Amino acid sequence: MRLLDLYLTLRLALSTAVHTLAGRVKGRSYVPHPRTMLFIEPTSHCNLECSFCTYRLDRHPRLTLDMERFEDYVAQARAMGFADMVLTPINGDVFMDRTILDKLRLLDRLKDGPGIILYTNLIGASAEQLGEILALARLKMFQVSIYGHDFETFRRITGRGQVQFRRLLANLETIADLVAQGVVPQALSICVRTERHYRLEDEASGELHVLLRRLISLGIPVSVQSCLDDWGGLVAETDLDGLDMPLIRGRLIPKNGACIEPFYNVQILADGRVNACACRSVGEDLIIGDLRQDDLKTILSARNPAYTGLIERQQKGDFPQTCRGCSFYRSIYDRRIRNASPLGHMSLEQFHTFLSRE
Numbered sequence: 001m002r003l004l005d006l007y008l009t010l011r012l013a014l015s016t017a018v019h020t021l022a023g024r025v026k027g028r029s030y031v032p033h034p035r036t037m038l039f040i041e042p043t044s045h046c047n048l049e050c051s052f053c054t055y056r057l058d059r060h061p062r063l064t065l066d067m068e069r070f071e072d073y074v075a076q077a078r079a080m081g082f083a084d085m086v087l088t089p090i091n092g093d094v095f096m097d098r099t100i101l102d103k104l105r106l107l108d109r110l111k112d113g114p115g116i117i118l119y120t121n122l123i124g125a126s127a128e129q130l131g132e133i134l135a136l137a138r139l140k141m142f143q144v145s146i147y148g149h150d151f152e153t154f155r156r157i158t159g160r161g162q163v164q165f166r167r168l169l170a171n172l173e174t175i176a177d178l179v180a181q182g183v184v185p186q187a188l189s190i191c192v193r194t195e196r197h198y199r200l201e202d203e204a205s206g207e208l209h210v211l212l213r214r215l216i217s218l219g220i221p222v223s224v225q226s227c228l229d230d231w232g233g234l235v236a237e238t239d240l241d242g243l244d245m246p247l248i249r250g251r252l253i254p255k256n257g258a259c260i261e262p263f264y265n266v267q268i269l270a271d272g273r274v275n276a277c278a279c280r281s282v283g284e285d286l287i288i289g290d291l292r293q294d295d296l297k298t299i300l301s302a303r304n305p306a307y308t309g310l311i312e313r314q315q316k317g318d319f320p321q322t323c324r325g326c327s328f329y330r331s332i333y334d335r336r337i338r339n340a341s342p343l344g345h346m347s348l349e350q351f352h353t354f355l356s357r358e
């Protein structure tokens, strides 16, 4: 393991250990409100094969959710009072779904409907789609993830070439033009995932860099992120092709108390199964139900032993394998997560009461 990786991993491990221990000893838990958001996976296909992602390992069925089932899932989620819907796959990109606009229109038309949140690599979008999506009344967040800061790093990270790179540039230009025309909402942000030495402030040339600087000058928030998570050992240093991006080792992060994800980041997968974690679980061990057999209300209730049992297991320190190797872990005892949900937080006891009323 590189020294920097070790240092960053140990730093995260130490801060996690200290903060979770403090909360647990005091008996204070901060469960994010369980109706904050619901993830729905519109498709599990992607157009890239990023070296630090598990998509290329093909561990997740590749499917697209049809409109009929999407409508049904949205209706169930609305009846339960979810505030926002996140149309983002764990591995995949929303623009690989040919019906994505229909799905978004459906959500946008709902009276008192949920906020819409999207994450995308932008490459599969068309100018027409972007114009319509960015004007949606209910769009709450539209985050573009860019892989690499120039063609060379894009190629090394994504395994793709000029065709995809040029599509990315063209779509960023479309966004810049829309912003210049005053169309774009505040929901838009960009995250560049690339090497550690890259600086947005530099005057250096390069088409992507110049475009990013133009977007910043138009008021779009752009951030740079270099740290990677090793997906419980599924991503190794050798996958990174010498990229200068630190790799955090999830197995070294201590786990103390249930993770916040199963409380407020549950995901309906494209095949109808319900996954307790929308961030890092591409296996089977966090599946808590199947909408082809049960309704969402039952799956996310005290009547579902798979759901309550998972939380109970995590509370006892008996984490499923995916969680054991995860650096995305955030304990309900870590006070730093108390503002994770705009709807506020509750104690674990209050969560169980909430669940038993469902």
Ligand code: SF4
Binding pocket: 046, 047, 048, 049, 050, 053, 054, 055, 056, 090, 091, 092, 093, 121
């Ligand atoms: S774009 Fe996202 S889902 Fe697709 S391979 Fe890259 S990191 Fe994975």
Ligand code: SF4
Binding pocket: 259, 260, 261, 262, 276, 277, 278, 279, 280, 281, 322, 323, 324, 326, 327, 328, 329, 330
């Ligand atoms: S520990 Fe990781 S995999 Fe497990 S629920 Fe939390 S974020 Fe998801």
